[in-house]
Amino acid sequence: MTMTVHVDIVSAENEIFSGLAEMVFAPAELGEVGIAPRHAPLITKLLPGEVRVKVSDTETLEYHVSGGILEVQPHLVTVLADTAIRAADIDEASALEAKAKAEEMLSDKSGKIDFAKAQAELAQAMSQLRTLNRLRKRGR
């Protein structure tokens, strides 16, 4: 019987593959790697590309990953796939956007009425009314 290794491919949003394989090929940052069973422990980053899982001599499954991390234990291969293309500048841009949104929100405090805030005030007023009603009933 050929040796097999357990392979898990997961992304943050769902599980992609889980099962036994004879060999796994992945696009590591320093070049494509092929992982056979009982490989030494290894952690490496993945580049966007194909992860191929050789289930048997006749069957090879292919999955596209847009980067991620590959972890290898002697009997376990884990691919943590990214769900989207990640690059430092894209991350930076969305970080700036989140910051800008916060500043924008804090700056236009005086302008238009914030719906959620208005609702919070309404809820407060309602609870005050309720208390008043209760007191009035008791007074009667």
Next chain:
Amino acid sequence: MAVGKEIRTQIASIKNTQKITRAMEMVAASKMRKTKDRMQATRPYSKKISQIIRHLAHANPEYKHPFLLARKVKRVGVIIITSDRGLCGGLNSNLFRTVLKDLAAWEKDNIEVDICTIGTKGSSFFAAINASIVAQIGKLGDTPHLNDIVGIIKVMLDSYTNGTIDELYVVSNEFVNTMTQKPVIEKLIPVVANELENDAEDHFGNKHWDYLYEPDAKDVLDTLLTRYIESIVYQGVVENNACEQSARMVAMKSASDNAGNIIDELQLVYNKARQAAITQEISEIVAGAAAV
């Protein structure tokens, strides 16, 4: 006969409200199922990645990442996950209460707090109490994607790296079951290895071994820890979504039931009024006939 016209209109208007709340209840119920599935789907990734982090804690990396080291706390960052919309019972208010308690404790210790909010309810609440919000995002919708929250997490991680904040927390609702949601606060950085160690399937013991890092430990650990934190926050977002829908379902159900009770009461009042009017009319006719 114009008896109880006001009561009739009132009953009609409450019936309309009941229709709306019942519709919302059903929408929330079907959305809850989907959000619960999504919550389940994120589990394998976070389980795997925390396993790897645990392996790392057992291995002996020659490089100590700053996210793993505790330092003296002068300022903390908090990521607060709330819903975008209201009408979900006490879900957000319970969360705010928990946060405010922690904020008060930190204030006592002279620790400043930077807040970053996910969800519009949180943004407006903490803006109203003049907390320092450094980043915010809202309107993620029913299918939040990891991409949407990457930016906001980077803001916090950057401010940890450059020393602005010394600890990072995340606050969100934990989905206990459909009826119960529990606000929880969790420490993200420094990543505590001890908490991760209770794992039965860890068969490596205390043997000294380490990974091969490609290209190098710093690079890999950087990415890995960032992904780890992202996955925890993402899971919080997805879980909070499930909480929101189930809380809304329960709130809307009790609203519909309440409307039903009020309608019953009003119906009774209306019937009595009508009966009284009829009786009075008959007695007037009888009295009139007797007088003739």
